[in-house]
Amino acid sequence: MTEVLLIVGILVAMFVGYNIGGATTGPAFGPAVGANVITKLMAAALMSIFFFIGAITIGPQVVDTLGTELVHDPGVFTMRSNVAVLFFIGGALFVGNYAGVPASTSMTAVGAIAALGFATGELNFAVLGEIVVWWIVAPIIGFWVAGVVGRYFYPQINAWVAIEESGSDQPMVSVNRSGLIPRLQFGENADRREITGALVVVAIGCLMAFSSGTSNIANAIAPIYGTGDVDMITLILIGSVAVTIGCFTIARRTLDTLGNDITNLPLTAAIVVAVISSGIVIGLSWIGIPASFVVIATMSIVGLGWGRATRTTKLSEAARGEETRVSVGALTAEEEGERPPKIGEEEPTDIPKASDLFNPSTTARVILMQNVVPIISTVGAFLTFRFVPIFGF
Numbered sequence: 420m421t422e423v424l425l426i427v428g429i430l431v432a433m434f435v436g437y438n439i440g441g442a443t444t445g446p447a448f449g450p451a452v453g454a455n456v457i458t459k460l461m462a463a464a465l466m467s468i469f470f471f472i473g474a475i476t477i478g479p480q481v482v483d484t485l486g487t488e489l490v491h492d493p494g495v496f497t498m499r500s501n502v503a504v505l506f507f508i509g510g511a512l513f514v515g516n517y518a519g520v521p522a523s524t525s526m527t528a529v530g531a532i533a534a535l536g537f538a539t540g541e542l543n544f545a546v547l548g549e550i551v552v553w554w555i556v557a558p559i560i561g562f563w564v565a566g567v568v569g570r571y572f573y574p575q576i577n578a579w580v581a582i583e584e585s586g587s588d589q590p591m592v593s594v595n596r597s598g599l600i601p602r603l604q605f606g607e608n609a610d611r612r613e614i615t616g617a618l619v620v621v622a623i624g625c626l627m628a629f630s631s632g633t634s635n636i637a638n639a640i641a642p643i644y645g646t647g648d649v650d651m652i653t654l655i656l657i658g659s660v661a662v663t664i665g666c667f668t669i670a671r672r673t674l675d676t677l678g679n680d681i682t683n684l685p686l687t688a689a690i691v692v693a694v695i696s697s698g699i700v701i702g703l704s705w706i707g708i709p710a711s712f713v714v715i716a717t718m719s720i721v722g723l724g725w726g727r728a729t730r731t732t733k734l735s736e737a738a739r740g741e742e743t744r745v746s747v748g749a750l751t752a753e754e755e756g757e758r759p760p761k762i763g764e765e766e767p768t769d770i771p772k773a774s775d776l777f778n779p780s781t782t783a784r785v786i787l788m789q790n791v792v793p794i795i796s797t798v799g800a801f802l803t804f805r806f807v808p809i810f811g812f
Contacts, residue, residue, distance in 0.1 A: 424498030424499060424501075424502065425498055425648055425649075427498075427502055428498055428501045428502050428505065428642075428643050429643065429649075429657060431501075431502050431505040431506055431509060432505050432639050432640055432642075432643050432654075432657065432658065432661070433639075433657060433658070433660070433661035433664075434505070434509040434513075434661070435505050435508050435509040435512065435528075435638065435639040435658075435661070436636075436639040436640075436657075436658040436659070436660075436661025436662045436664075436665065437509075437661045437662070437664050437665040437668075437669070438509050438512035438513050438515075438524075438665060438669070439512065439524050439631075439635050439638060439639055439661075439662050439665060440466070440467075440470075440661070440662035440663060440664065440665020440666040440667075440669070440670055441512075441665040441666075441668070441669035441670045442512055442515060442524055442665075443466070443470070443524065443628075443631040443635060443662075443712070444462060444463060444466045444628075444665075444666050444670035444674060445670065445674050446627065446631075446712060446713060446716060447462075447466055447624045447625075447627035447628045447631060447693075448462035448465065448466060448624040448627075448628075448674065449674055450620060450624070450689035450690075450693075451620045451621055451624050452674050453674075454591075454620065455589075455590050455591065456590060456591045456592055456617045456620050456621060457590050457591070457592050457593075457621060458590050458593070459670075459671055459674055460667075461590075461592070461593070461594065462624070462666075462670075462674060463663075463666035463667045463670060464666075465621070465624060465625055465628060466624075466628045466631075466662075466666045466670070467659070467662065467663035467666050467667075468628075469625045469626075469628035469629045469632065470628050470629070470631055470632035470635075470636075470659060470662050470663075470666075471632060471655075471659040471662075471663075472629055472632060473628070473629040473630060473631065473632025473633040473634075473636075473701075473704075474632035474633070474635075474636035474655050474658065474659055475632075475652075475655055475659075476633070477632075477633035477701065477704050477705055478632055478633050478634075478636040478637060478655060478704070479651055479655075480704060480705065480706070480707040481633065481634055481636070481637040481641075481704050481707055481708070481709050482636065482637040482640060482641050482644055482651060482654075482655075483707060484546065484550075484637070484641075484707040484708065484709065485528065485529065485532055485637045485638070485641035485642075485645075485709060486637070486640075486641035486642065486643075486644040486645040487644075487645060488543060488546050488707075489529070489532050489533065489536060489542070489543055489546050489547060489550075490532070490535065490536040490539075490541045490542060490543060490645075491536075491541045491542075491543050492541045493645045493646070493647070495535060495536065495539045495541050496535075496642050496643075496645035496646045497646070498646065500535055500642075500804065501642040501643055501645075501646065503535075503800065503803055503804070504531045504532060504535055504642045504800060505639075505642055505643075507531045507534075507795070507796045507799045507800045507803070508524075508527055508528050508531045508638060508639075508796055510795070510796075510799075511527050511531075511792045511793070511795040511796035511799070512524060512527055512792065512796075514791075514792060514795060515789075515791075515792040523711040523712075523713045523714060523789055523792070523793060524635045524638045524711075525634055525635065525638060525709040525710055525711045525712075526554070526711050526714075526792075526793040527638070527792055527793045527796045528637070528638035528639075528641070528709065528796070529547075529550060529709055530793045530794075530796045530797030530800070531796045531797060531799075531800040532641065532642065532800075533547055533797070534796075534797050534798075534799075534800035534801035534804065535800060535804050537801060538800075538801050538804035538805040539804065549708070550708055550709065553703055553708045553710065554710070554711060554714070557699050557703060557710060557711075557714075557715050558714050558715050558717075558718035558719075559718070560699060561695055561696060561699055561715045561716070561718045561719040561722060562718045562719065562721060562722035562725075563722060564695050564719070564722070565691065565692065565695050565718075565719040565720070565721075565722035565723040565726065566722040566723065566725050566726035566729075567726060568691055568695070568723060568726065569691075569722065569723040569724065569725065569726025569727035569728075569729075570726035570727065570729050571726075573687070573688070573691065573723065573726070573727050576687060576690075576691065577687045591605060591613070591614075591617040592604075592605060592617050592618070592621060593605075605617070619690060620689075620690065623689075623690050623693040623694060623697075624693070626693065626694070626697045627693050627696070627697050627712070629697070629701070630696075630697040630698075630700040630701045630704070630712065631700075631712060632659075633700065633701055633704035633705075634700055634703070634704045634709050634710050634712070635662075635709075636655055636658050636659070636662075637709055638709070639658040639661065639662075640654040640655065640657070640658045688720070688723055691719075691723055692716055692719045692720050692723060693716070695715075695719045696712055696715045696716040696719050697712070699715050700712050700715065713789060714789070
């Protein structure tokens with residue numbers, strides 16, 4: 420019976436990994452796919468490779484936190500409870516993926532495991548408190564770092580990078596397999612600057628995929644690891660294979676949402692947000708904290724727009740109490756490559772409206788689902804472990 424439950428647990432863990440692949444590929448490569456820099460197929464391949472690298476290098480720290488530290492007694496991770504925990508994690512993420520919305524896999528997983536610990540009286544509130552504190556602090560850090568970049572550095576970065584979306588039906592970067600060794604191939608008439616910009620966008624997506632692997636592999640395998648029946652490396656390999664399947668299948672929906680529907684965020688801004696958010700997630704994963712890339716990235720976008728908008732007013736003017744003229748749609752103030760004006764020289768009329776940057780209906784759907792998915796996982800798991808006698812707690 421135990422072996423049967425172990426097999427079922429691994430299959431459910433793979434289902435979770437499958438949905439993680441669907442939920443995280445969009446945030447990582449949505450901008451590159453939406454700008455027609457690479458195809459969805461290449462995005463899935465790169466996501467799979469760099470997710471695994473992150474999972475095998477830094478991921479074990481987060482697996483230890485969720486699998487052995489979040490609850491006082493890892494003995495609560497029985498095979499039956501594991502199947503239930505992973506079922507709620509995977510089921511909740513599937514709801515988000517079906518809606519085409521990349522939900523927070525870390526919040527969803529921590530919610531289900533914490534619900535198990537709370538229902539059994541084994542929840543380590545100190546560890547949970549540390550995780551929650553970082554969930555609050557990390558987006559604030561992202562906001563302020565992005566705000567500083569937006570106010571003081573974004574126009575220069577924009578002028579330096581000058582990435583333009585491809586107007587061709589063919590992707591900017593593809594793989595030529597005509598020779599013995601596959602090689603990269605770039606769009607016709609692409610100059611060195613455009614090629615460099617395209618490679619930067621792809622490289623940032625790979626960085627985001629790596630950061631996703633460091634944090635999200637634990638969400639699929641931590642409950643199984645907590646039983647001590649399967650070693651860490653084997654579980655990481657199994658989880659990564661499942662993520663790869665999700666990248667090549669269900670991720671197409673979230674790639675459409677993040678790449679085309681939710682926002683017309685300039686690629687320069689997407690690069691800045693990705694670097695800041697990925698850096699924070701990797702840092703938190705290094706100390707064993709499961710982080711929500713989606714939430715950090717959202718606050719970084721807000722901070723970047725806020726910082727960019729405040730360029731219409733000098734600090735000395737604000738200190739004298741003069742009115743600050745801002746617009747929340749400030750990220751597209753310059754055309755790509757245009758010489759940036761100095762702080763205080765810009766007029767709010769030169770800055771587009773927020774509606775030019777975000778699709779309000781899609782944005783509202785994303786925010787709603789990002790909150791609903793973790794709630795489904797947490798509440799469902801708690802009610803199950805608290806009131807269903809079969810688990811014997």
